[in-house]
Amino acid sequence: MRSSTCGLGRRIIVESSMSQQTTPQLEREARLAIDRLVDGQISPEEFARLEQRLLTDQSFRLAYVEQSDMQSELEHHLRSFPPLTINTDHAESSSWGLPFAIALSVLILLGFANLFFINSWKSAFFGEPMLDFAESQLIGQGPVAMVIRRSEEASAGSPLQIGDRLKPGALRLNRGDLQLEFLSGVRVQLTGPAEMHLLTEHQATLLSGQAGVVTPPDSDSFSLNGPVSAVVNGSSEFVLHVEGPGRGEVDVFQGEVMTSLLGPSGDTLLNEMVTSNHRALFADGELTVSSKTFDQSQRIDTIPVDNLYLNPTDQYAEAVKADAPLVYWRFEDGDVIGNQIVNHMGDHHHGEIHSAEDGSIEISRGRIRFAKSPQGRHVGLSEPIEGINRRAFSIEFWVRTDRMHWGTFLGLLPVTQADPEKESHLCVLEYANQTNVVHRPATIRMLYRYPPTTYDGGKNIFSPNSCTPGIWTHIVAVKTPEAIRLYCDGQLQVNLDDLDFDDSSPYTVVLGQLDSVRSMRQLEGQLDEVAIYEKALTEEQIRRHYEIIAGPPKT
Missing domain, CATH: 1.20.1310 (5 helical Cullin repeat like)
Incomplete structure (x- = not known):
């Protein structure tokens, strides 16, 4: 060399x-x-x-x-x-x-x-499909990424639908764009024609084509290998182009990317840090790092799937009101008065905004958006709900997460806390990704715990389907004396048990983080149409609410 x-x-x-x-x-x-x-x-x-x-x-x-x-x-x-005709005594088998x-x-x-x-x-015979994916069959390997966007609508039976979880394997994109989010929080947009091998939640190999990568500030190391290996820690945005075995380039738009020139054995021959507005080019055995001014059009759009609001109709609101919730927060224009959010079911149980005053809570166009903040920020209740755990209750809302993470949607907490610095819960609904319990990635978790004065365990339900970043998802949690039930876009999961408690204690609500004291498990995303019922919604009621917005299931 x-x-x-x-x-x-x-x-x-x-x-x-x-x-x-x-x-x-x-x-x-x-x-x-x-x-x-x-x-x-x-x-x-x-x-x-x-x-x-x-x-x-x-x-x-x-x-x-x-x-x-x-x-x-x-x-x-x-x-x-x-x-051939073979006349032997074993002709039939031969x-x-x-x-x-x-x-x-x-x-x-x-x-x-x-x-x-x-x-x-x-x-x-059939025309070239948009993509092909061959999943590794090695035993014990779990999902490493999720499909969050594809430029062509998937037909029935098409590989890799939005929301599909991907194990390690080989992916070929023949045309269009495919956006993945790895469990590490790193988002990759593949532009076809391209071929990429998914290895772990922290590593992939681009054999050909183009991949745009956005890493969040709190992400661990992520490696995208090719003729030039790109390794990042922390927030960054870059694109790796691979045009063949002997040529590749890394364009860095934001942050720092450690690029490595790889030898025949796959080991690093030289590493070079590439910063914002620079390009690393590997061609014919040469690695060159140079400054570069990029047009906005050259950047890869790896922001969340859409920028759409839920836009619920009057029909939806009337259906919810007909089922008589105690609390119904819609976040409509004019619903915020001072630091309070209007309850559309009466003069009590309004929402109270506890903001960090850094823009991490935003209410506009009929939804509330939570961004990550170094300080605590949440929405609570203006007054507690008496005896909601006496028999049955239901919690309903729509959510659109920005990325895969561990974040709390809503918690029911006792008003009286044994430890005011570490609040306990009766019920927690959260976005479960890489938590401290075993589950599939990017699911919805319902935790119910009684008595709610302990921090030891509880009864769990995880949604059977994914909650895909950038997609609005309908969530309903139901507690009855016999079971807890969780509906995610109409799909039901049940945990049966004796939950008949004579509990008249008052409870309060926290939206957007784990509790009102600690700034843990902050939600990064949007909530809308939050409703709390002092009864169990029926499956028919839940289906009607969901289908008013999402439409009937496709047949």
């Missing part, structure tokens, strides 16, 4: 003997793997190791694809011969041997062709 300094940036020239040609040894190993698959001699453990090698070893993958193509050509010629082997080979090859995106045969 030799290096030199040129112009505004540093240029590194790397001479590498790495070849893209497959060796005879790799060809034999690939041939053996295919033969063992066709003969049914490979164990599940061997198959998992083969899959991992195909995902990580580019030279072996090239050899495997070449051998797969040869196998396909062989099958084509075999099918052109007339059938006559199935060759066709079965060929059929099995075709099925396996098609399966792996789909895994590594050799889908031309599908395109010829």
